[in-house]
Amino acid sequence: MKIVIDENSGFCWGVVRTIEIAEKTLQESQEPVHILGQIIHNPKEVQRLENKGLRTITHQQLLELQDKNAKVLIRAHGEPPSTYQRAKELNIEIIDATCPLVTALQMRVRKFYEDGYQIVIFGKPEHPEIIGLRGVSDDKCIVVENENDILNKVDFSKKTLFLSQTTMDKHKFKLLRELLEAKMKEEHSSNDYKDYLIVKDTLCRAVTGREEKLIEFARSNDVIIFVAGKNSSNGKSLFKICQQTNPKSYFIEEVDELKKEWFADANSVGITGATSTPLWYMEEVKEYISKLCN
Ligand code: SF4
Numbered sequence: 001m002k003i004v005i006d007e008n009s010g011f012c013w014g015v016v017r018t019i020e021i022a023e024k025t026l027q028e029s030q031e032p033v034h035i036l037g038q039i040i041h042n043p044k045e046v047q048r049l050e051n052k053g054l055r056t057i058t059h060q061q062l063l064e065l066q067d068k069n070a071k072v073l074i075r076a077h078g079e080p081p082s083t084y085q086r087a088k089e090l091n092i093e094i095i096d097a098t099c100p101l102v103t104a105l106q107m108r109v110r111k112f113y114e115d116g117y118q119i120v121i122f123g124k125p126e127h128p129e130i131i132g133l134r135g136v137s138d139d140k141c142i143v144v145e146n147e148n149d150i151l152n153k154v155d156f157s158k159k160t161l162f163l164s165q166t167t168m169d170k171h172k173f174k175l176l177r178e179l180l181e182a183k184m185k186e187e188h189s190s191n192d193y194k195d196y197l198i199v200k201d202t203l204c205r206a207v208t209g210r211e212e213k214l215i216e217f218a219r220s221n222d223v224i225i226f227v228a229g230k231n232s233s234n235g236k237s238l239f240k241i242c243q244q245t246n247p248k249s250y251f252i253e254e255v256d257e258l259k260k261e262w263f264a265d266a267n268s269v270g271i272t273g274a275t276s277t278p279l280w281y282m283e284e285v286k287e288y289i290s291k292l293c294n
Contacts, residue, residue, distance in 0.1 A: 001263065001293055003286050004221070006272035008213045010279040012206035014099030015040055018076040019049070021097040025071060026052050033095075035073040036062060036083065037128060041232040042276045043253070062086065071095050077128035078102040080135020101166060102129055105202050106136045108163070112198070113137040118158040120144055120180070122173050123165030124233070130165055150179050156187040159196050166204035167234050167275075170211075173203060207234060207275060211241055214272065218245035221270030223262055226251045227285055228274040235274030242272070255288040263293050 011019070018039065025033050026049075034055045038046050046056065054073075057065070062072060063086065071093045074083070078098040087094045113119055119141035123130040134141055142153045154160070162180055164173050177199055184193040218224050224242045228235030230253050242249040250262055263269060269289060271282050 001266055002268045003289055004268070004270055005279070005282050005286060006214070006217045006270060008210055008217070009272040009277065009282065010275075011040075011277075012204070012275040014076045014101060014204075014206065015275060018073075018097040018099065019045070021095065022049060022054060022073055023052070025073065025095050026054060029071055031069040031071055032067060033071050033073065034062075034065070035075060036079065037075060037077075039073075039075050040276045041235070041274075042229040042278065042281075044229075044281045045276070045278045048278075059083070062092070063090070065090065065092060068092060074098050075128075076102065078106060078132035079128075080132050082135055098132075099166075101202075101204055102132070105129075105163070105166065106132055108200065108202075109133050109141065109161075110136040112161040113140065116159065117198070118142065118155060118160045120150075120154055120160055120162045121165060122163070122168050122176055124168075127165060127233070129167075133165075144176060147176065147179055150176055150183070154180070154183070156183045160184070161198050161200065163200040163202045166202060167207050168203060169237060170203050170208045173201070210238065210275075214238060214241050215245050217270055217272060218242045218249060221246070221268045222248060222266040223269045224249040225258070225262075225269060225271045225285060225289070226273060227253070227271065227277050227282055229253055229276060232274045232276050234276065238272075238274055252285070255285055258285070258288060258292060260292050263289065 034057045038056055068091050073095045074097055076099040109119055119137050121133055121141050121143050123143055125143045130143055144150050184197045188196050224246050226239045226242050226249055239251050271285050273282055
């Protein structure tokens with residue numbers, strides 16, 4: 001039985017960068033290194049870095065930090081300006097490992113907000129990236145998840161910027177964009193609506209580009225093992241794509257969830273994962289399956 005790891009899986013470059021910054025800081029720092037929230041939605045990688053000394057803290061724990069020499073890392077999702085402000089007041093050093101794409105998105109939202117635009121963002125209201133974006137627009141941006149939100153929350157008479165959290169679904173973004181354009185046309189006529197609506201596709205290509213490749217991978221193997229943390233939203237949506245393409249797709253977080261009967265009659269097994277799944281863990285899964293089936 002052939003077992004292959006999806007060459008397009010593993011961390012996106014933004015997460016690789018954040019982890020590199022964390023490891024370098026841990027190596028060089030004599031002081032404790034903390035991170036605000038889990039560095040990544042993957043318990044295995046969190047554990048690996050915690051074993052090297054990284055301490056995961058909450059926003060409340062940041063306020064209570066006794067050791068003022070401690071360093072605090074900002075993860076790839078970014079933080080609102082209030083976090084930087086609090087750290088400054090507490091005299092705590094911030095190491096900013098926000099993904100540059102997220103920083104660019106925050107700057108764009110800030111600019112349009114200051115120019116008086118209504119900001120509409122397709123995203124999950126409580127996602128850390130959205131909390132950062134809400135922060136740069138004084139919590140005035142409108143977060144939409146579906147058509148009803150567009151119809152009920154957006155004021156179509158206003159100059160509007162529409163964009164997206166980086167990891168949302170591109171098909172849904174297109175649908176919401178079309179609805180917004182239609183409502184703007186109703187309000188301002190087909191010719192004038194473009195003076196009122198600016199749309200920026202801010203979906204991350206590291207995520208959207210994976211879908212087609214994942215479909216191809218799921219099609220070309222008899223069984224798919226999808227490895228991700230149960231809390232990874234990116235993991236859930238990518239697994240759905242695998243399942244729709246290949247019904248013999250199984251989601252696991254731990255190797256001991258693997259079942260021998262999944263591989264009966266299989267000639268090929270494909271191992272893949274979310275943008276937060278470490279390659280080293282997929283290697284372990286591969287080894288475990290080889291032993292299980294021998
Ligand atoms: S998914 Fe894209 S935006 Fe998010 S951390 Fe990775 S590279 Fe950056």
